[in-house]
Amino acid sequence: MANGRSIRFYYDLISQPCRALYIFLEQNKIHYQKCPIALRKWEHTTPEYLQNVNRFGKVPAIVDGKNFKLAESIAILRYLAREFTVPDHWYPRDSRRRARVDEYLEWQHSNTRLHCAGYVRYVWRGPLRGETMDPRVAKRLKAEMVGCLDFIETNVLQRDVHFIAGDEISIADLEAACEIEQPKLAGYDARVGRPKLTAWMQRVKETTQPDYDEAHKVLNKFAPTAT
Amino acid sequence: MANGRSIRFYYDLISQPCRALYIFLEQNKIHYQKCPIALRKWEHTTPEYLQNVNRFGKVPAIVDGKNFKLAESIAILRYLAREFTVPDHWYPRDSRRRARVDEYLEWQHSNTRLHCAGYVRYVWRGPLRGETMDPRVAKRLKAEMVGCLDFIETNVLQRDVHFIAGDEISIADLEAACEIEQPKLAGYDARVGRPKLTAWMQRVKETTQPDYDEAHKVLNKFAPTAT
Numbered sequence: 001m002a003n004g005r006s007i008r009f010y011y012d013l014i015s016q017p018c019r020a021l022y023i024f025l026e027q028n029k030i031h032y033q034k035c036p037i038a039l040r041k042w043e044h045t046t047p048e049y050l051q052n053v054n055r056f057g058k059v060p061a062i063v064d065g066k067n068f069k070l071a072e073s074i075a076i077l078r079y080l081a082r083e084f085t086v087p088d089h090w091y092p093r094d095s096r097r098r099a100r101v102d103e104y105l106e107w108q109h110s111n112t113r114l115h116c117a118g119y120v121r122y123v124w125r126g127p128l129r130g131e132t133m134d135p136r137v138a139k140r141l142k143a144e145m146v147g148c149l150d151f152i153e154t155n156v157l158q159r160d161v162h163f164i165a166g167d168e169i170s171i172a173d174l175e176a177a178c179e180i181e182q183p184k185l186a187g188y189d190a191r192v193g194r195p196k197l198t199a200w201m202q203r204v205k206e207t208t209q210p211d212y213d214e215a216h217k218v219l220n221k222f223a224p225t226a227t
Numbered sequence: 228m229a230n231g232r233s234i235r236f237y238y239d240l241i242s243q244p245c246r247a248l249y250i251f252l253e254q255n256k257i258h259y260q261k262c263p264i265a266l267r268k269w270e271h272t273t274p275e276y277l278q279n280v281n282r283f284g285k286v287p288a289i290v291d292g293k294n295f296k297l298a299e300s301i302a303i304l305r306y307l308a309r310e311f312t313v314p315d316h317w318y319p320r321d322s323r324r325r326a327r328v329d330e331y332l333e334w335q336h337s338n339t340r341l342h343c344a345g346y347v348r349y350v351w352r353g354p355l356r357g358e359t360m361d362p363r364v365a366k367r368l369k370a371e372m373v374g375c376l377d378f379i380e381t382n383v384l385q386r387d388v389h390f391i392a393g394d395e396i397s398i399a400d401l402e403a404a405c406e407i408e409q410p411k412l413a414g415y416d417a418r419v420g421r422p423k424l425t426a427w428m429q430r431v432k433e434t435t436q437p438d439y440d441e442a443h444k445v446l447n448k449f450a451p452t453a454t
Contacts, residue, residue, distance in 0.1 A: 055382050056334060068323060075329035082322050095309050096295060102302035107283060109336030155282050 007032040007080075008063040010053050012039045014222070016117065016182050017073030018060040019215040020174040024077055026211040028086045032062075074105050077171045089168035100165040104156065104172040112152065112179045115145040116190075123186040145183065152176075153194040162203055169207045177204040181216055184223035234259040234307075235290040237280050239266045241449070243344065243409050244300030245287040246442040247401040251304055253438040255313045259289075301332050304398045316395035327392040331383065331399040339379065339406045342372040343417075350413040372410065379407075380421040389430055396434045404431040408443055411450035 009025060009032045011018035025032050037043045037059050045057050054061035054071040061071045064083070070076050081091040092098050119141045127133055156164060164172040180190045180201065191198040205212045236252060236259045238245035252259050264270045264286050272284050281288035281298040288298045291310070297303050308318040319325050346368045354360055383391060391399045407417045407428065418425040432439045 070326050070330060072330045072333035074333045075326055078329055079322065079326040082325075095306065098309075099297050099302055099306040102305055103297060103299045106299035106301045106336075109333075110341070114337070114341075 005031060006065060008035050009033065010035045010037050010049075010061045010063075011059050012037050012044075013215055013218045014039060015059050016113070016178040017175065019178040019181075019219075020171070021060045021073050021076055022215045023174055023178075023208050023211045024080065024090070024171065026214070027208055028080075028084060028090070030080060030084050030086075074171070074175065077174075081171070089166075090171055092166075092170070097166055101170045101172045104164050105175060108172075108175060108179065111148050112176055115141070115148040116179050116182050119145045119188070120182050120186050142188070145188075149180070149190050149194065149197065152180075153197045157196045157200050159196075163200070169204060173200075173204045174208070177201055177212075178215070181219060184219060187224045232258065233292060235262050236260065237262045237264050237276075237288045237290075238286050239264050239271075240442055240445045241266060242286050243340070243405040244402065246405040246408075246446075247398070248287045248300050248303055249442045250401055250405075250435050250438045251307065251317070251398065253441070254435055255307075255311060255317070257307060257311050257313075301398070301402065304401075308398070316393075317398055319393075319397070324393055328397045328399045331391050332402060335399075335402060335406065338375050339403055342368070342375040343406050343409050346372045346415070347409050347413050369415070372415075376407070376417050376421065376424065379403075380424050384423045384427050386423075390427070396431060400427075400431045401435070404428055404439075405442070408446060411446060414451045 007025075007030065009021070011022060011034075013019055013022065024030075037049065039059065043049060044054070044059050050057055053063060053069060055069075056071050058071060060073050060076065061069065062076055062079075063069050064079075070079055078091060080086070091101060119138075122141050123133065123138050161167055163169050164176060177200075180197070183190055191201060234252075234257065236248070238249060238261075240246055240249065251257075264276065266286065270276060271281070271286055277284055280290060280296060283298050285298060287300050287303065288296065289303055289306075290296050291306075297306055305318060307313070318328060346365075349368050350360065350365050388394055390396050391403060404427075407424070410417055418428060
């Protein structure tokens with residue numbers, strides 16, 4: 001453990017990858033400084049943020065020490081797993097187990113993330129910003145999301161393992177679960193009708209409590225079907 | 228070097244990530260078996276392919292030894308960089324340099340890849356499959372791609388370094404360059420009007436010849452503005 005080391009964490013818990021990173025930081029008792037960034041106030045697009053924190057203008061981001069700026073949640077998770085002493089299961093040193101974690105995380109971008117976030121953005125965030133919603137577009141985006149979640153149920157979650165990349169929780173599960181919670185904002189609960197996904201989400205939650213619930217407080221507050 | 232080790236490589240060089248992986252394999256003289264998969268014949272969707280090679284139904288994929296199946300080009304690149312003796316610059320062991328490679332590769336999915344591939348898919352591949360093209364959609368997709376490429380020119384490629392993540396070539400450059408070549412299929416040359424991007428693409432090409440040109444032979448054959 002690098003005690004006293006200063007990691008500044010820039011985040012908004014309404015963002016899925018911010019929640020994944022928050023849970024990881026808390027679970028591993030990594031000392032960090034909270035730097036909340038309100039997306040609704042566009043604080044991630046100010047010139048100061050772009051220059052001093054993340055030139056990509058997104059959350060999450062970290063600044064390690066005086067000036068090592070790093071963006072992209074998955075790159076940050078890998079960096080923290082190298083820089084701090086964390087249990088091996090999060091990002092296994094075993095080459096094939098690590099490859100399995102990486103495989104899901106790469107696949108996720110154009111699948112779980114694209115479709116779940118895409119639907120929420122169009123159906124929930126768009127109208128909040130005064131954008132009009134075309135029901136045919138909403139229907140198409142929902143169908144793409146449903147297809148992706150069904151694929152996760154039948155192909156990604158293997159019958160004989162407890163988590164995405166094996167019998168122990170990894171950073172792939174954190175990223176995936178946080179993405180799959182997001183459609184709740186648009187009134188869609190991914191668990192309904194998907195028993196394997198439901199059991200897996202429950203395992204991720206139980207393994208990472210109380211941090212999982214803490215991370216999802218804001219989302220559950222805004223979600224019409226909040227449980 | 229694990230001489231005699233059997234890696235089967237499933238690919239179609241019309242696909243960007245397949246080209247990146249092909250260049251890496253050739254540059255590092257990794258012994259592998261070529262298993263071409265014709266996307267235009269939907270060979271990536273046959274039950275045999277899904278079961279024996281890649282359940283995600285995509286290229287590239289590898290099978291290492293008897294049965295270690297791995298999908299997703301970036302996960303494969305990281306795996307090969309661990310499993311074989313390759314020069315450090317491809318995926319540096321130094322934690323911060325590695326983080327910089329990872330940061331670009333994570334960012335790329337929802338930016339370089341989404342926008343360049345999205346435009347090509349709609350404007351080039353769609354009509355080939357008999358789909359009608361809405362000029363307004365094509366215009367919007369092109370604007371998104373142009374915005375992304377401009378951002379790469381001004382923000383991703385730093386003035387004082389030669390490659391994306393430092394002064395030496397890494398897997399980030401391979402993935403990026405292969406994505407940015409793709410819009411040629413739709414008659415769009417990303418180099419035009421972008422001097423930093425042009426110089427960087429040239430460096431990537433020169434550093435990886437003759438494999439770069441070999442990888443892009445098929446693309447250049449189909450590209451209306453082939454040079």
